[in-house]
Amino acid sequence: MLIEIRWHGRGGQGVWTASNIVATAAAYGGKYAQSFPAFGPERSGAPVLSFTRISDEPIEVHSMVYNPDILVILDYTLLSPRIVEGLKPEGVIVTNYTGDVNSVLERLGIKRGDYRVLLVPASKLALEILRIRATNTAMIGGLLKLGYVVKFEDVKKAIMERFTGPVAEKNTVLVERAMSETIEV
Amino acid sequence: MTTLKLTPKYPREKQTIMMFNGDEAVAYAVKQCYVDVVAAYPITPQTIIVEKFSEFVANGEVHTEFIHVESEHSAMSACIGAAATGARAFTSTCSQGLALMVETLYIASGLRLPIVMAVTNRALSAPINIHGDHSDAYLMRDAGWVMLFVENVQEAYDTTIQAFKIAEHPEVQLPVSVHLDGFFLSHTMENLHVLPDEAIYEFLGGPRKPVKVKVDYYDEEVEYTLNPARPLSVGMLAFYDYYFEIKTQQVEAFKHAERVITEVNEEWYKLTGRKYGDGLVDPYAMSDAEIAIVVMGSSTGTIRNIVKKFRERGVKIGVLRIRSYRPFPRRRVAELLKDVKLVAVLDRAASPGTLGALYSDIISSLYTLKERPLVVNYIYGLGGRDLSPQLVHRLIEELREDLRRGFIPEERLQRYLGVRE
Numbered sequence A: 001m002l003i004e005i006r007w008h009g010r011g012g013q014g015v016w017t018a019s020n021i022v023a024t025a026a027a028y029g030g031k032y033a034q035s036f037p038a039f040g041p042e043r044s045g046a047p048v049l050s051f052t053r054i055s056d057e058p059i060e061v062h063s064m065v066y067n068p069d070i071l072v073i074l075d076y077t078l079l080s081p082r083i084v085e086g087l088k089p090e091g092v093i094v095t096n097y098t099g100d101v102n103s104v105l106e107r108l109g110i111k112r113g114d115y116r117v118l119l120v121p122a123s124k125l126a127l128e129i130l131r132i133r134a135t136n137t138a139m140i141g142g143l144l145k146l147g148y149v150v151k152f153e154d155v156k157k158a159i160m161e162r163f164t165g166p167v168a169e170k171n172t173v174l175v176e177r178a179m180s181e182t183i184e185v
Numbered sequence B: 001m002t003t004l005k006l007t008p009k010y011p012r013e014k015q016t017i018m019m020f021n022g023d024e025a026v027a028y029a030v031k032q033c034y035v036d037v038v039a040a041y042p043i044t045p046q047t048i049i050v051e052k053f054s055e056f057v058a059n060g061e062v063h064t065e066f067i068h069v070e071s072e073h074s075a076m077s078a079c080i081g082a083a084a085t086g087a088r089a090f091t092s093t094c095s096q097g098l099a100l101m102v103e104t105l106y107i108a109s110g111l112r113l114p115i116v117m118a119v120t121n122r123a124l125s126a127p128i129n130i131h132g133d134h135s136d137a138y139l140m141r142d143a144g145w146v147m148l149f150v151e152n153v154q155e156a157y158d159t160t161i162q163a164f165k166i167a168e169h170p171e172v173q174l175p176v177s178v179h180l181d182g183f184f185l186s187h188t189m190e191n192l193h194v195l196p197d198e199a200i201y202e203f204l205g206g207p208r209k210p211v212k213v214k215v216d217y218y219d220e221e222v223e224y225t226l227n228p229a230r231p232l233s234v235g236m237l238a239f240y241d242y243y244f245e246i247k248t249q250q251v252e253a254f255k256h257a258e259r260v261i262t263e264v265n266e267e268w269y270k271l272t273g274r275k276y277g278d279g280l281v282d283p284y285a286m287s288d289a290e291i292a293i294v295v296m297g298s299s300t301g302t303i304r305n306i307v308k309k310f311r312e313r314g315v316k317i318g319v320l321r322i323r324s325y326r327p328f329p330r331r332r333v334a335e336l337l338k339d340v341k342l343v344a345v346l347d348r349a350a351s352p353g354t355l356g357a358l359y360s361d362i363i364s365s366l367y368t369l370k371e372r373p374l375v376v377n378y379i380y381g382l383g384g385r386d387l388s389p390q391l392v393h394r395l396i397e398e399l400r401e402d403l404r405r406g407f408i409p410e411e412r413l414q415r416y417l418g419v420r421e
Helices: A015-028 A101-108 A120-129 A134-142 A153-163 A165-181 B023-032 B045-056 B072-084 B093-112 B134-137 B153-168 B197-204 B243-272 B299-312 B330-336 B357-366 B390-403
Strands: A002-010 A032-038 A045-054 A069-075 A090-096 A116-120 B014-020 B037-040 B065-068 B089-093 B117-122 B146-149 B178-181 B189-194 B281-284 B289-297 B317-322 B322-325 B344-347 B374-380 B414-417
Touching: A002 A015, A002 B153, A015 A032, A015 A045, A015 A134, A015 A153, A015 B189, A032 B243, A069 A134, A090 A134, A101 A116, A116 A134, A120 A134, A120 A165, A134 A153, A134 A165, A165 B153, B014 B023, B014 B153, B023 B045, B023 B089, B023 B117, B023 B153, B023 B178, B023 B189, B023 B197, B037 B045, B037 B072, B045 B065, B065 B072, B072 B089, B072 B093, B093 B134, B093 B243, B117 B134, B117 B153, B146 B153, B146 B243, B153 B178, B153 B189, B153 B197, B153 B243, B197 B243, B243 B322, B281 B299, B281 B330, B289 B299, B289 B330, B289 B390, B299 B317, B299 B390, B317 B330, B330 B357, B330 B414, B344 B357, B344 B390
Parallel strands: A002 A069, A069 A090, A090 A116, B037 B065, B037 B089, B089 B117, B117 B178, B146 B178, B289 B317, B289 B344, B344 B374, B374 B414
Antiparallel strands: A002 A045, A032 A045, A032 B189, B014 B189, B146 B322, B281 B317
């Protein structure tokens, strides 16, 4: 099985790092994985993309992901109908959002039931636990809610490797909290 | 990549899986290659190689002297100086950095110094662009370097190690560049199988062993190295008296390089269970192919993936990846393409005023055949423009149409793939 994920965020939010952590976790789980960014001009705040492929077979494709199975949106100001482009009909949208569900659907230009939509209170939890607005690891928590992408233990291992000391600890707590507080609409 | 039939010395379970991007894979390979000197100047998308390697130096994980230079011209000059003393030297650059380095590239090859360089292929300015295409590689085409193009992160690691072995082979003694597509490989993380340090040490036979040469003023053969205790002149003046002979020796060395690349590929296979075609070319589904797509670098997998789908539908199509761009394996290319009806050559750089550079090499490889296939040229992916699976689909449909028609009109000989009207 091949799972393709497209990550949307803004420069500086750790979009590429999140994608790398998920790919690393997938490898710990015995899968083949690929993670790469699509850089525009490298400036903080500009919309950026990252891609993750996870497969049971070696991955030979080196193009961007055009028809993702899963969209992960780190920054809710990016919500728009354009962001949904290419998402497979049975695809899933995992977005950072706290508040009214209908406004998310409206901003995405979709109806309830068009796609599976998961809301992750990522900004709220990141501010509470990390004291900064780094939503990337929280969004991995939201992704974990799906159950079939990667395992929490493998994500934890990847985070412990990527970060050190209290930062690693706090991010692990954040992932776990985000996983439990993610809701499907 | 071909999978194993024999039991390699270090089977997969004896290799460690790392999640590395192409740059990190190259840096890690260099770490294992017992390199004496690294001189480099950072440039996107090569930067991670230099960053990562300087971490190894700072942590004391390598004995390497890291020279922080002020330009790429100096980086290659420092490598030349180091290699001339017998050191194993490495650098890495791309694009504008490689352009600035060009003058010294010819000196490295002319002095027959086995320097290894990783080039994270990137477009040339203007307009300014940091993304992957092969413009910079074509810029150094005739600089006398062995040029190897890789398809994925694993091959970037494997080839960097192989490059030292090829470069330092007594019958080669040429600098080698390893080309990985900027961002498409340099910044793409993939599962990487890494060998233990001792395996690489053994594969390379320890530190570099400079060749011995005969010079007029010593009775015995001496090492071709600068050594104050045993003075030797390197880089002498040679006019119409000797220049020609020295240059033809370089040309002849490329014939040895062609053989050595295949030998090293085989040796690597026995060591790791991995090989890349015969080392020079990496064909896929070519035995009965009517249509062949010739390509280099990271797009190969994307094309092969779609070709597999057409194969399932019974379309006789194959892919020929050129791994060794210099030396250009023209006999192998002719052998593999002789029964094909239509060949599409994909160039990830333009040669304004003429057809693509890879196209020209393919055409000259086929010219001696009695019956020649139709050959078309596609320019694609400039400035990092993505080659999407959809685009490959369109390409193959177009080629099937050409094959049905049976001829290529002159104005359709060169086409752009994926450009907006």
